[in-house]
Amino acid sequence: QVLGAGAQGRVYAATAILSDPSKPFAVKIMKKWGRKQARDPTTALMEQFVLKHLRGHKFVLGLEASFHDSEYFYLVTPFHVGGDLASLLMRAKRLPMKTVQFYTAEITCGLDYLHKNNVVHRDLKPANILVKGNGHIVISDFGLVKSLDYRGVDGAVRKHYVKSPANNNNPFDKTFYGTLRYTAPEILLSMHYNFETDWWALGVSVLEMLTGRVSNSYHIPHVAFHGGHVSTLDSLGGVSSRYSLSLLSHKRSRFLVRSAT
Secondary structure, eight states, X not given: OEEEEOSSOEEEEEEETTTEEEEEEEEEEEESBOSSSBOOTHHHHHHHXXXXXXXXXXXXXXXXXXXXXXXXXXXXEEOOTTOBHHHHHHHHSSOOHHHHHXXXXXXXXXHHHHHHTTEEOSXXXXXXXXXXXXXXXXXXXXXXXXXXXXXXXXXEEEEOOOSSOOBTTBOOBOOOOSOGGGOOHHHHTTOOBOTHHHHHHHHHHHHHHHHSOOOSSEEETTEEEETTEEEEOOSOTTOOOGGGGGXXXXXXXXXXXXXXX
């Protein structure tokens, strides 16, 4: 059974026949080869590394096992029967305020744990938030993850010594990553960015949970991103929720999170 598919690979439901067939797992399978040449293994190795070293937190997906063969990388993680928040939103359209507060609080705890370990998710969105059978959530899909402490070098993950910690005054990257509608303004404008981009993505996700939609314009103060073009913006496009006003900058995205929790 295919649970999901993305740019990095596909995720399948599986069981361990030789140990406990009643316990389900999710297996992410990533190709080692493109059409003509070997793919850079750094993405798969970094995801494996982060899942392994950050496992144990109740709001972050953990790694059960990993292995590879001549063609694929395999990451084995727990299977969560509740699916993801994106699927829940497709069925429910929008979520009650209490539910949004509950999910936002848990995602905030998970993000705080990642950031304290110098890890930026870079692709936070409802599709990457899994719901457990008990109703709690875990942050998943670390295929675009960025670690300040470790880097992929020569097909391996190695320690990277940072001269000074990343913060608002010391951003660490400007590479474009993520899903467009959840992408922070500084990334869209090819500026350097830091941990704040995850908070922006959470703010947009909260807006989606509250209203059932995300505008096709990607709002920045006086700037919008439309299909690859940056242009001036004079309004919010009719979004009426008072929470949407908090999405005008990454700092106000934090205010949104606090308001909802």
